[in-house]
Amino acid sequence: MNDFLHKLPQFAGNHMALCALFVVLVIALIVTQLMVLFRKYTELTPAGLTQLINRDSPLLIDLSAIADFEKMHVPGARHVAMSQFDPENKDLAKARELAVVVMDKDGRSTDKAAQRLVKAGFTRVYTLGGGVLAWQQAQLPVAKGKN
Structure with missing residues (x-):
């Protein structure tokens, strides 16, 4: 040495x-x-999201392309196109106190959406690390179609 x-x-x-x-x-x-x-949102694993769903009934927002959303998504997730994602929307603003989980197909474009939610006053913001593909790889149930 x-x-x-x-x-x-x-x-x-x-x-x-x-x-x-x-x-x-x-x-x-x-x-x-x-x-x-120091970011003000948390990245969850599929197991962590499962725990959050069982404990808290969060609002699940899927920002995937509509074709990807229809192929597979986390059950209970709502599709919102990234171009239409607006944290200031009056319907979304009602959910400021709820836990909100932002996800997409592969987890690559959720950081900006999570930052926008935090900036709009949401206090409990999460992202799904690895996106819906990680959810599927963890052998958790996926839904198909528009709902």
């Missing part, structure tokens, strides 16, 4: 670009983790 510490400055001097890339990656990793830590 002592030999490693003596050779480290020489290595850093000979490989400046590699060391700079390492520092940038470490900083990016730290910033990403801090953003996850």
